[in-house]
Amino acid sequence: MSRVAPVVxxxxxxxxxxxxxxxxxxxxxxxxxxxxxxxxxxxxGSGSGKTVLLRQMLGLESPLRGAVQVLGHPAGGLASQGVAxxxxxxxxxxxxxxxxxxxxxxxxxxxxLRTLPKSLIRDIAMVKLQMVGLSPAHAHKMPxxxxxxxxxxxxxxxALVMDPPLLLLDEPTAGLDPDAAEDFCTLLSALREELRLxxxxxxxxxxxxxxxxxxxxxxxxxxxxxxxxxxxVVNCPHPFIETFFQGGRGLRAMEVLxxxxxxx
Amino acid sequence: xxxxxxxxxxxxxxxxxxxxxxGSWNAAILAMPANWRPIAAALDRKAKExxxxxWDLRQVERLDHTGAQMLWNAWGRCWPKHVxxxxxxxxxxxxxxxxxxxxxxxxxxxxxxxxxxxxRWWLASAVQIKEFTALIGQLLLDVLQMLxxxxxAPWHDISVHIFRIGAMALPITALVGFLIGxxxxxxxxxxxxxxxxxxxxxxxxxxxxIRELGPVLTAILIAGxxxxxxxxxxxxMQVTEELDAxxxxxxxxxxxxxxxxAIALSLVMPMLAVWTIAAALAGGMLxxxxxxxxxxxxxxxxxxxxxxxxxxxLALAKSVVFGWGVALIGxxxxxxxxxxxxxxxxxxxxxxxxxxxxxxxxxxxxAIAFRGVGx
Numbered sequence: 001m002s003r004v005a006p007v008v009x010x011x012x013x014x015x016x017x018x019x020x021x022x023x024x025x026x027x028x029x030x031x032x033x034x035x036x037x038x039x040x041x042x043x044x045g046s047g048s049g050k051t052v053l054l055r056q057m058l059g060l061e062s063p064l065r066g067a068v069q070v071l072g073h074p075a076g077g078l079a080s081q082g083v084a085x086x087x088x089x090x091x092x093x094x095x096x097x098x099x100x101x102x103x104x105x106x107x108x109x110x111x112x113l114r115t116l117p118k119s120l121i122r123d124i125a126m127v128k129l130q131m132v133g134l135s136p137a138h139a140h141k142m143p144x145x146x147x148x149x150x151x152x153x154x155x156x157x158x159a160l161v162m163d164p165p166l167l168l169l170d171e172p173t174a175g176l177d178p179d180a181a182e183d184f185c186t187l188l189s190a191l192r193e194e195l196r197l198x199x200x201x202x203x204x205x206x207x208x209x210x211x212x213x214x215x216x217x218x219x220x221x222x223x224x225x226x227x228x229x230x231x232x233v234v235n236c237p238h239p240f241i242e243t244f245f246q247g248g249r250g251l252r253a254m255e256v257l258x259x260x261x262x263x264x
Numbered sequence: 265x266x267x268x269x270x271x272x273x274x275x276x277x278x279x280x281x282x283x284x285x286x287g288s289w290n291a292a293i294l295a296m297p298a299n300w301r302p303i304a305a306a307l308d309r310k311a312k313e314x315x316x317x318x319w320d321l322r323q324v325e326r327l328d329h330t331g332a333q334m335l336w337n338a339w340g341r342c343w344p345k346h347v348x349x350x351x352x353x354x355x356x357x358x359x360x361x362x363x364x365x366x367x368x369x370x371x372x373x374x375x376x377x378x379x380x381x382x383x384r385w386w387l388a389s390a391v392q393i394k395e396f397t398a399l400i401g402q403l404l405l406d407v408l409q410m411l412x413x414x415x416x417a418p419w420h421d422i423s424v425h426i427f428r429i430g431a432m433a434l435p436i437t438a439l440v441g442f443l444i445g446x447x448x449x450x451x452x453x454x455x456x457x458x459x460x461x462x463x464x465x466x467x468x469x470x471x472x473x474i475r476e477l478g479p480v481l482t483a484i485l486i487a488g489x490x491x492x493x494x495x496x497x498x499x500x501m502q503v504t505e506e507l508d509a510x511x512x513x514x515x516x517x518x519x520x521x522x523x524x525x526a527i528a529l530s531l532v533m534p535m536l537a538v539w540t541i542a543a544a545l546a547g548g549m550l551x552x553x554x555x556x557x558x559x560x561x562x563x564x565x566x567x568x569x570x571x572x573x574x575x576x577x578l579a580l581a582k583s584v585v586f587g588w589g590v591a592l593i594g595x596x597x598x599x600x601x602x603x604x605x606x607x608x609x610x611x612x613x614x615x616x617x618x619x620x621x622x623x624x625x626x627x628x629x630x631a632i633a634f635r636g637v638g639x
Contacts, residue, residue: 110295116295136365139367139368193355195326
């Protein structure tokens, strides 16, 4: 197999945020590489800077030191590089435009290209709407009329509308009912197969984590402690990993997963 | 390097024409104008006979839903007889085929809908009036409660709002007042000098500024500055569910949000009015000295004679009412904000417009009701 360039390369990243003039370092010499076609999950405790890491990849935050490369371009000027259309982002709370209908929200990235005819864009947006499990009847509703889970689905449809090679997801299954979360996992693995998507997601949902991830990156102590396939990560000796995966919830999730898996 | 540019090649084959697609068929690539035009034109040409010719998609580098939708539409939304596909392409195309539905038509307004609109508008206005009245009533109850138990009143909040609404507005009100004083005195001096009545400039300045212009100007400035801020603050709390959290804890939003603001504004507004009037008179005095040769000494001597105490009391009383009004309207629109960002913007705009309208209406009522006082 030929060597394919990684989609995201984070090299010795330092990032910090400022609260009332006081600087707090959250990443220190952090390295992370996302290969093409893989599904990387980022886990870490609250406040360990998982979302900031996604924002760094989107170029919404600038690094203190170090470099972030996305699809071969520095993340800082995604829009000016013309690769913004190749990165889909699902924000934690959806971030739908409240002035637009559901259909307009989903169609917006395609409309911005200004080439495709409106009827084609409408068809594509309708397909995406149903792909995330919403009925066509919701097309002309306003975001304010939707429930939290529906907003999440519309936001996912919007992130997927261009079938971007790189998809960033911030807590994709939080706020979804178990059924919807399962649909989401099925949809995402199918899309990855068909379109060779690379996915980076931040999640606390152990089910989703085991079901989708090809690799898990654990962020703790301001850097990536380990980045490996789930089976290896689970046995890594680190206090955070032990409590996260070997704690009550972690073991239960694994038990259920083993029980439901077909016998080898 | 893999082939990127999408292209269509038509060759005669054993079973009629064979259309072979090459390149990347995904949204970002297809949407480039240079790629889009030839592809769309070629598909259009083949649309009529799409059913009878054979299609070969196996050379396509990356077929996404945009590309698939485009083909599906070109095929007239059904499978052609002969089509060669990779498995992943079949999945994508099948999904598009299964999920392509006509877009539901948004509800069009029916005939006579305007009447319903008008009715709804009236009902909404009635609800607003009811809510505003309830707000005033609740505020009165809260004031009574505060008088009964002064130790439990939100004194800290009141002092914070006095600082934010009052102290922080001192520079801007002084500047505006001073400039108005200068302009007014200058205009007057031009006219009065021609009549040889220069000394009456003090009467006009004193009467006009203290009785009318000072309080109204201050109230309009504060309506724009603090009325909007109150709506935005309370509206943002509504959006983030902070108000619901307060209600759940048994804290009354009206006692904790409306009351401190109303009290702070009613205390601060007369003080700011006096401050603005003083700045305006200072500006007027400077111009009198420079343009008319009326010394500040004369100005101070003549001013008390020109302005009755009644005018000053009226100005202060008016300011207190303006203060209550701005606070109540600001809070009312803030509490009406619903959980979307549009309604926050609309509420803030409505609040400022209503505040300024209220100031002018109240001013007119005072002018008519107290026409016998201090003139």
